[in-house]
Amino acid sequence: MASEGTREDEVAPGWTxxxxxxxxxxxxxxxxxCGRQSIPFAALWGGGEPGQVDILWKLRIPRVLMAFLAxxxxxxxxxxxQAMFRNPLATPxxxxxxxxxxxxAAIAIQFGWTFALWGLxxxxxxxxxxxxxxxALVYLMTARSRNSSTTMLLAGVAVSFFFSSMILFLQYLSxxxxxxxxxxxxxxxxxxxxxxxxxxxxxxxxxxxCLIVWYLTLELNLLTTGEEFAFSRGVxxxxxxxxxxxxxxxxxGAVVAICGPIGFVGLMAPHICRLMIGYDxxxxxxxxxxxxxxxxxxxxxxxxIVIVGELPVGIVTALLGGPFFLWLLLTRQEDLDx
Amino acid sequence: xxxxxxxxxxxxxxxxxxxxxxxxxxxxxxxxxxxxxxxIVGPNGAGKTTLLKAFDRMMRGEVSGELSICGIPWQEWKxxxxxxxxxxxxxxxxxxxxxxxxxxxxxxxxxxxxxxASMHPNDHKVVREAMVGTGTLGFAHRRMDTLSSGERQKVYxxxxxxxxxxxxxxxxxxxxLDYHHQDEILSLMALANKEFxxxxxxxxxxxxHAVLESxxxxxLREGELAFYGTPDLIMKADVLQxxxxxxxxxxxxxxxxxxxxxxxxxxxxxKELAKWRAKAREKMK
Numbered sequence: 327m328a329s330e331g332t333r334e335d336e337v338a339p340g341w342t343x344x345x346x347x348x349x350x351x352x353x354x355x356x357x358x359x360c361g362r363q364s365i366p367f368a369a370l371w372g373g374g375e376p377g378q379v380d381i382l383w384k385l386r387i388p389r390v391l392m393a394f395l396a397x398x399x400x401x402x403x404x405x406x407x408q409a410m411f412r413n414p415l416a417t418p419x420x421x422x423x424x425x426x427x428x429x430x431a432a433i434a435i436q437f438g439w440t441f442a443l444w445g446l447x448x449x450x451x452x453x454x455x456x457x458x459x460x461x462a463l464v465y466l467m468t469a470r471s472r473n474s475s476t477t478m479l480l481a482g483v484a485v486s487f488f489f490s491s492m493i494l495f496l497q498y499l500s501x502x503x504x505x506x507x508x509x510x511x512x513x514x515x516x517x518x519x520x521x522x523x524x525x526x527x528x529x530x531x532x533x534x535x536c537l538i539v540w541y542l543t544l545e546l547n548l549l550t551t552g553e554e555f556a557f558s559r560g561v562x563x564x565x566x567x568x569x570x571x572x573x574x575x576x577x578x579g580a581v582v583a584i585c586g587p588i589g590f591v592g593l594m595a596p597h598i599c600r601l602m603i604g605y606d607x608x609x610x611x612x613x614x615x616x617x618x619x620x621x622x623x624x625x626x627x628x629x630x631i632v633i634v635g636e637l638p639v640g641i642v643t644a645l646l647g648g649p650f651f652l653w654l655l656l657t658r659q660e661d662l663d664x
Numbered sequence: 665x666x667x668x669x670x671x672x673x674x675x676x677x678x679x680x681x682x683x684x685x686x687x688x689x690x691x692x693x694x695x696x697x698x699x700x701x702x703x704i705v706g707p708n709g710a711g712k713t714t715l716l717k718a719f720d721r722m723m724r725g726e727v728s729g730e731l732s733i734c735g736i737p738w739q740e741w742k743x744x745x746x747x748x749x750x751x752x753x754x755x756x757x758x759x760x761x762x763x764x765x766x767x768x769x770x771x772x773x774x775x776x777x778x779x780x781a782s783m784h785p786n787d788h789k790v791v792r793e794a795m796v797g798t799g800t801l802g803f804a805h806r807r808m809d810t811l812s813s814g815e816r817q818k819v820y821x822x823x824x825x826x827x828x829x830x831x832x833x834x835x836x837x838x839x840x841l842d843y844h845h846q847d848e849i850l851s852l853m854a855l856a857n858k859e860f861x862x863x864x865x866x867x868x869x870x871x872x873h874a875v876l877e878s879x880x881x882x883x884l885r886e887g888e889l890a891f892y893g894t895p896d897l898i899m900k901a902d903v904l905q906x907x908x909x910x911x912x913x914x915x916x917x918x919x920x921x922x923x924x925x926x927x928x929x930x931x932x933x934x935k936e937l938a939k940w941r942a943k944a945r946e947k948m949k
């Protein structure tokens with residue numbers, strides 16, 4: 327590490343990005359053809375039986391695209407929060423977003439709201455609002471006082487417990503059907519994605535959020551060294567943080583509204599990418615985007631194939647990612663301080 | 665940008681600052697000219713760091729009065745423009761920084777970079793010069809958090825150089841350093857000041873160094889400007905008594921014709937010492 331020259335430093339991450347790009351593209355192309363129903367390649371342009379074309383275009387492709395968007399958005403959000411709070415554990419999900427979104431969804435289910443807006447169900451809209459509200463809560467806490475990231479995490483845990491107990495309270499009040507719907511929502515997953523419509527709902531949020539984060543990679547680098555330091559190097563810290571919070575809340579809100587809380591990708595993917603490519607966000611960000619998307623596509627494909635009746639993808643990401651992440655932690659511990 | 669050739673680079677006029685109702689600075693008024701070496705001294709909690717940070721627009725709490733940098737009120741500055749002129753140099757702390765020295769210094773070129781654009785060759789050149797100038801080239805590829813305090817302080821100064829700032833705002837740059845590194849840092853500051861016309865403003869507790877290096881000294885006491893003048897005028901028992909509320913022992917520096925502070929013993933210490941000596945003498949017998 328000590329003897330690496332400038333040029334090697336700049337070339338190596340380039341290759342990592344190319345490899346990750348290859349991985350992501352492969353996952354996107356191969357995943358739609360994986361499943362219990364085998365489908366000929368030609369179905370992509372309408373070859374094969376009509377049923378096969380329908381399965382490919384109406385079920386699998388939207389779902390794979392959705393998995394990629396969700397994975398990328400969650401990994402991006404995790405990376406952003408980890409850099410901004412200078413804490414390896416800080417992600418929107420550890421700060422209470424999943425419980426906020428779940429509470430929103432649970433309220434919508436409990437009160438039987440059935441209205442729809444722009445093709446979005448009341449449950450989705452309530453979950454979106456719940457997620458955005460909990461991020462806003464975190465933002466207000468950081469903006470009002472100079473809380474340390476440890477305080478932030480503790481507050482996030484407290485908020486999570488509070489929201490979770492409110493969900494339990496709602497479940498206690500509700501009947502069996504509603505209670506089961508709430509529980510199933512909290513598990514998260516991509517089984518519900520049955521059309522391109524869902525993908526189009528999430529797409530603008532994720533793309534604009536990711537572009538904002540990508541535009542601010544230099545600022546993220548400096549924020550990693552500390553807010554005062556960044557400010558003295560010329561970063562408008564207040565404005566930058568506001569933009570980042572805005573981007574993250576839009577992305578996470580949209581993804582959670584459609585897919586439910588699948589949070590582990592957001593914590594893990596950025597760390598794995600840091601170990602692969604380092605802490606320079608100009609490289610780390612594209613890596614995280616590609617890896618997060620590919621990871622969720624792969625996990626969701628496994629969830630579709632392995633068990634009859636489909637496993638929620640959140641379970642697969644945690645089952646696969648947890649041990650892998652622990653292995654990385656134990657073997658390369660010295661590099662993981664964010 | 666307006667004309668920056670003004671002779672007065674930093675100016676405070678009746679500048680006050682209070683945090684949660686507690687006044688930190690009270691109607692402080694002074695001017696710092698271009699190329700001056702200024703030390704800010706005073707007891708703990710006198711508002712020294714708050715004042716220093718204010719010149720880099722790191723305001724906390726409620727402020728009133730005027731404060732301007734190169735003749736432009738602080739509110740009107742854009743932070744990325746100011747970063748090209750002024751740099752805050754923090755204490756060498758132990759924060760985690762997962763970047764190598766070179767990566768870190770390249771990041772400090774932020775005010776000159778645009779998003780998505782790759783690094784300009786000039787950025788590499790400036791950073792290299794900053795490392796050569798501060799003697800940090802030898803550990804360019806070490807990670808920041810593996811450096812010692814002295815090495816890290818030098819990198820922080822290299823950051824100010826890489827940034828192209830000609831106003832350095834240093835927060836106790838030598839406090840945690842050994843004599844060798846203290847010497848290096850002070851020489852760097854003096855060199856930048858004398859050779860490159862850098863305006864140096866340093867908060868320090870080391871009055872002896874302050875007196876030897878500075879053109880003028882600012883002393884704060886409970887947020888008020890207690891003294892602003894040349895070093896020879898501050899080194900007087902009554903002035904120091906007023907600033908620190910402690911009587912200090914002064915002796916003449918053998919080379920510089922300036923009084924220096926040396927540690928003095930409290931009467932209690934003297935008694936203890938006398939007792940200890942008596943005991944030791946007993947044992948010897």
